[in-house]
Amino acid sequence: MDIAILTGQRREGISRMTLSDVREDRLFITQGKTGHMLAVPLSLSLESAGVTLAEVIERCRIDNPSDHFIYSSVRRGGRKPGAVLSDAITGAFTEARSLSGVQFGASPPSFHEIRSLASRLYAVENGE
Template sequence: MTGQRREDLVNLGPRNVRDGRLWVVQGKTKTKIAIPLELRLKAVGWSVGEVIARCRDAVPSGHFIHHSRPSGRAKPGDRVQGLSLALSFATARDQAGLAWSKGATPPSLHEMRSLAARLYAGQGTDAQSLLGHKSPEMTALYRDSRGRNGWRSRRERGEKSSNGFRRRFERLRLIN
C-alpha cells in the first residue's frame, strides 16, 4: 500500500501517525516521507488509513505489524522481523493458488514496492516521492512491468541459486 521497504514497514507504528499523515523516515536512505492517510490505491479500494486500521487488534503493540501470539522468542506485541514478513508474504502468496509462467519466479514482497509504484503512477500519484527515490531514473526502474523488461530467474541467467533463503524459509515453516 505505501511502497515502503520491508525494514521500514516493520518499524511503523502508531507513533508514526499524526496530522492526518503516516510519517516515515526510511532506514536505508534516511529520506523523510509524509504519506496522507487518505491516499487511496484504487486497484484495491483501500486508503493508507484504512490499512492501518486493519492492523489494529486486541494485542497492545507499538508496531502495526506485530506478533499476535508467541512465536519462538517473540512475544505478542513484538514487531515482526523483516525476513519473517517476507517469508509470511511468500507463504500467503503460495497459498493463494496463483500460477506463474514456466520458469518465472513468483513475486517477492520487495516486488510489491514496484507494483505500488506502477499502480500509484497509473492513477496520477507521484511515485518518486512516495518511494523516497532521489532520482526519476530509480523510480523508472521500479515502474518497469515485471516480466516485460528481461527479468529472468537465476537459473535462466545461468547463475548458481542461493539456498540460504530457502533453508531459512523451510526452518521457519517447520517451527510454525
C-alpha cells in the same frame, strides 16, 4: 501487503512502522536504507486496491497490544514479543503466494516486487 502497496516501502520499513508514527493525519516514515523522511497522508489510496491508508491502519489497531502496525506475539528462542521481523514478512508473503494457487514458474515474485507494483499503479491512476 496493503501497507506495502499503499506506501511503497521496503519490508524493513514496514516492520518498524508504529501507531505512534501516525499524527496530524499523516504517517511519518524515516526510510531505513536512505534516511529519507516522508509524511504520507492517511487519505492516500489506490483505487485498484480499494482501500485507504487510514483504513489499513485502523485494521492494524484491532486487538493489537503493541505500538507496531504488524505485531508478533511469538516467543521463539527467547525473543520478546514485539515488531514482526522482516524475514517473517517475507515468509508470510511466500505462504500467501503459494496459497493463491497462481503458477508463477521458476521465478515467483518476492515481497519486494510490491514496491514496483505500487509505483506502476500510482503512475496509472495519477500520472507520472
